[in-house]
Amino acid sequence: MKRVIPFFLASVMIFSLCGCAKINYEVDDYAYVIAVGVDKGDSDNLKITLSFANPNAIGGGSESGSKSAGEGNDNLINFTVESSGIFNALNVANDNISKMVNLSHVKLILFSKEIAVGGIKEYIEGFTRELSVRPATIVAVCDNSCEDYLKSITPKLEVNPEKYINDLFDKNKTTFLAKATLSDFFLWGRSKSKDVTAAYLGTQGEAKSNRYSEDKNEYSYSVDDNKTGDVPISTENKSVTLGTAFFDGYHLAGMGTNIENLYMQLLIGEASEVVYSIKDSKKSITEVSLSQNEKPRYEVDVSGAKPKVKIKIRLEADVMSIGDIRVDKNTYKELEKKLKKALTKELNTYMYKIVKDLKVDSIGIGNYAKSRFLTWQEWEEYDWKKKYPDLQYKIEVDANIVKFGLLDKSLNIGERRD
Amino acid sequence: MKVNEKEAVRLMVVLIISKVFLWDINRFVYSSGTAAWINAVLSTVIAVLAFLILSWVYKKTDYDDVFSCIKSAYGKTGLYIFGTALFIMQLVNLIVVLRIYSNTISTITLTSAPSFFVLIFILATLIASGYFGIESIIKISSVSCIVIVLFIVVLFLFDIPHYELTNIFPILGNGVSGFLNCYKNVGFYNEILFLFFIIPLLKDRKRFKNTGLKSIIYSGIIVILTTLVFTLTAPYPVNTQFYLPMLEISSAVNINVIFQRAESVFLILWIFTCFIYLGSAFCFVLYTFEKTFQISDSKAIIPAVLFIVVTLLAPFENINEANPIYGFMFYAFAITVFCVMTITFAISAFRRKRAK
Numbered sequence: 108m109k110r111v112i113p114f115f116l117a118s119v120m121i122f123s124l125c126g127c128a129k130i131n132y133e134v135d136d137y138a139y140v141i142a143v144g145v146d147k148g149d150s151d152n153l154k155i156t157l158s159f160a161n162p163n164a165i166g167g168g169s170e171s172g173s174k175s176a177g178e179g180n181d182n183l184i185n186f187t188v189e190s191s192g193i194f195n196a197l198n199v200a201n202d203n204i205s206k207m208v209n210l211s212h213v214k215l216i217l218f219s220k221e222i223a224v225g226g227i228k229e230y231i232e233g234f235t236r237e238l239s240v241r242p243a244t245i246v247a248v249c250d251n252s253c254e255d256y257l258k259s260i261t262p263k264l265e266v267n268p269e270k271y272i273n274d275l276f277d278k279n280k281t282t283f284l285a286k287a288t289l290s291d292f293f294l295w296g297r298s299k300s301k302d303v304t305a306a307y308l309g310t311q312g313e314a315k316s317n318r319y320s321e322d323k324n325e326y327s328y329s330v331d332d333n334k335t336g337d338v339p340i341s342t343e344n345k346s347v348t349l350g351t352a353f354f355d356g357y358h359l360a361g362m363g364t365n366i367e368n369l370y371m372q373l374l375i376g377e378a379s380e381v382v383y384s385i386k387d388s389k390k391s392i393t394e395v396s397l398s399q400n401e402k403p404r405y406e407v408d409v410s411g412a413k414p415k416v417k418i419k420i421r422l423e424a425d426v427m428s429i430g431d432i433r434v435d436k437n438t439y440k441e442l443e444k445k446l447k448k449a450l451t452k453e454l455n456t457y458m459y460k461i462v463k464d465l466k467v468d469s470i471g472i473g474n475y476a477k478s479r480f481l482t483w484q485e486w487e488e489y490d491w492k493k494k495y496p497d498l499q500y501k502i503e504v505d506a507n508i509v510k511f512g513l514l515d516k517s518l519n520i521g522e523r524r525d
Numbered sequence: 526m527k528v529n530e531k532e533a534v535r536l537m538v539v540l541i542i543s544k545v546f547l548w549d550i551n552r553f554v555y556s557s558g559t560a561a562w563i564n565a566v567l568s569t570v571i572a573v574l575a576f577l578i579l580s581w582v583y584k585k586t587d588y589d590d591v592f593s594c595i596k597s598a599y600g601k602t603g604l605y606i607f608g609t610a611l612f613i614m615q616l617v618n619l620i621v622v623l624r625i626y627s628n629t630i631s632t633i634t635l636t637s638a639p640s641f642f643v644l645i646f647i648l649a650t651l652i653a654s655g656y657f658g659i660e661s662i663i664k665i666s667s668v669s670c671i672v673i674v675l676f677i678v679v680l681f682l683f684d685i686p687h688y689e690l691t692n693i694f695p696i697l698g699n700g701v702s703g704f705l706n707c708y709k710n711v712g713f714y715n716e717i718l719f720l721f722f723i724i725p726l727l728k729d730r731k732r733f734k735n736t737g738l739k740s741i742i743y744s745g746i747i748v749i750l751t752t753l754v755f756t757l758t759a760p761y762p763v764n765t766q767f768y769l770p771m772l773e774i775s776s777a778v779n780i781n782v783i784f785q786r787a788e789s790v791f792l793i794l795w796i797f798t799c800f801i802y803l804g805s806a807f808c809f810v811l812y813t814f815e816k817t818f819q820i821s822d823s824k825a826i827i828p829a830v831l832f833i834v835v836t837l838l839a840p841f842e843n844i845n846e847a848n849p850i851y852g853f854m855f856y857a858f859a860i861t862v863f864c865v866m867t868i869t870f871a872i873s874a875f876r877r878k879r880a881k
Contacts, residue, residue, distance in 0.1 A: 238636075242777060294763050295760070300760075477559075477694040477695055478691060478694040480695040481696065483558045484699070486695050
């Protein structure tokens with residue numbers, strides 16, 4: 108018996124592990140969805156766009172993978188279907204393509220503005236319930252049609268569309284692009300202490316939706332600010348970032364400009380290295396690189412009728428390009444003052460917008476306020492959401508210029524001209 | 526085959542922490558909300574105290590075998606009744622846990638496979654465990670324990686970028702009422718009962734108390750840390766929605782393009798604990814029957830017990846049907862281990878003293 112059992116086990120392994128029997132699906136039997144777009148369809152239906160990665164085009168290299176503008180992109184194959192639900196759309200797709208639809212490589216979930224205004228809770232919960240969809244999948248809002256946006260993705264520097272989306276939303280590389288994941292929406296969508304901010308995407312050259320007019324004049328920031336939708340770029344890839352989408356829970360509350368994401372990053376302490384421009388009275392522009400090496404300090408006071416918060420932000424700045432200014436011991440102090448003043452003003456404008464106007468807690472001040480309460484019941488009774496629009500805030504920016512680049516700081520072109 | 530203290534502790538740790546891979550971490554979250562980890566600490570402290578009392582009373586009995594204590598306390602008829610009750614309780618627990626493990630594994634992976642397919646592998650493990658005996662499982666778990674703990678620590682470390690420190694506030698969570706309920710969660714350490722079953726196998730039986738204490742403290746550290754990490758990763762009350770907290774911790778791992786999809790780590794841990802827990806539970810069911818009815822060979826009843834297990838699995842079609850019984854068994858087991866056993870040992874000690 109002692110010899111029979113090992114022989115039997117060995118036989119089982121020999122016959123079961125070395126064969127190529129078609130017991131299950133192979134890797135190339137699947138069609139991998141890279142992005143899912145959810146638009147409003149006719150009647151109560153949804154219009155679901157599935158963007159599949161085209162392994163033949165990706166494997167063939169850039170020559171076969173990318174075409175010029177207008178020709179579309181072979182790397183992504185879009186499939187649009189009207190369906191009662193997202194997962195039902197997968198069934199329809201399965202019936203119409205030769206491969207099995209697989210969601211394990213989904214990188215981007217897009218909701219049209221119309222859907223986002225109505226609330227995306229059921230969709231977020233549906234995707235979260237599905238094990239194959241990663242919690243790190245990016246969620247964004249599309250201006251008009253998600254279908255059009257996905258069709259307009261024609262990356263020129265990247266053959267692999269999955270990598271393109273990954274790199275595009277990489278937090279360490281982007282300053283103006285808000286990044287919200289499926290997990291962020293699921294964890295904070297129902298929370299009373301924080302709201303989510305997502306990227307607002309669109310197609311260049313397309314007629315913009317009416318809500319652009321809601322971007323008020325008072326929310327005008329620095330020289331780098333552009334009105335939402337006025338994307339100052341010219342590119343063959345027509346899919347562009349239009350700005351920031353502010354959510355109140357699961358509902359879209361409003362839009363913002365690209366630069367507002369910079370202020371959000373500064374306020375939450377995630378602006379690792381960003382370029383910022385200051386304009387002086389002579390209209391010369393100084394560009395500095397801001398580094399945020401420590402998280403901002405939040406001092407929340409909930410003792411009074413109105414909550415108060417004091418935010419201290421500490422930054423280090425490197426001069427990148429400087430106008431016709433003499434940089435000596437005194438002038439760089441002036442520059443620091445200007446930087447602090449400009450940042451404080453703009454951060455205050457941003458805070459006014461999210462607190463007083465949109466009433467969304469994008470930076471999660473509620474999370475800091477929670478620490479002022481001992482029990483959950485006390486926190487619930489305080490009703491942060493209700494009191495949040497009355498929040499009194501004070502922002503202190505401590506920005507020090509620490510580097511001047513490779514050029515001598517005493518060099519002054521104007522002086523030489525004289 | 527005798528087992529040393531280290532091996533016994535490792536088996537106990539694996540059996541106790543097997544619950545962190547199921548829903549049970551949520552017990553602390555439901556009781557105390559954001560202060561779930563404090564609740565876990567208090568539950569562990571209560572478990573330690575309860576075990577100290579239990580081991581102190583047990584020491585007074587001077588018996589090396591739990592069933593001898595039961596016999597001396599309640600007589601031969603009492604042993605039949607008590608032993609049968611213990612046998613049924615363990616059997617029902619085994620069946621429910623078996624259903625939960627097999628159904629959940631087919632949710633996480635092998636999604637298109639029918640649940641009986643997964644069940645076949647687990648039943649094969651039970652048969653093997655029954656025939657090879659608890660000694661073999663102890664040796665396997667001695668190695669597995671290190672792997673399991675190592676992987677858990679790796680998951681916790683990889684999750685650091687996702688920790689949100691403000692999630693633990695308000696610091697007292699649901700307040701005093703939540704903490705007062707912590708005694709209910711002492712059932713997390715129910716598996717300490719099995720330590721009393723393996724006393725005859727211990728090399729140094731006098732170190733039984735130390736073995737138990739180490740088991741509770743080591744597993745307690747892992748349970749507390751898992752609860753804390755779960756709270757830091759997912760804010761309350763959203764975290765109560767997750768059926769498998771450990772899977773949530775694993776799936777949150779996302780460090781660059783290299784360290785992603787840590788569910789595979791969860792799966793390895795799941796399979797290790799599933800096989801060790803169910804194998805051990807099956808062995809202890811057989812042991813209980815053997816000792817209660819004084820049968821000479823427990824292997825003879827393996828087919829019969831297995832038949833009962835498979836038959837009684839049928840009413841529990843899915844996890845939702847198994848969960849209420851699992852919850853009930855959690856408390857019933859806790860009362861049996863920490864109350865009924867203490868009373869039994871006390872009666873046995875008293876009778877022995879009187880007899881002397």
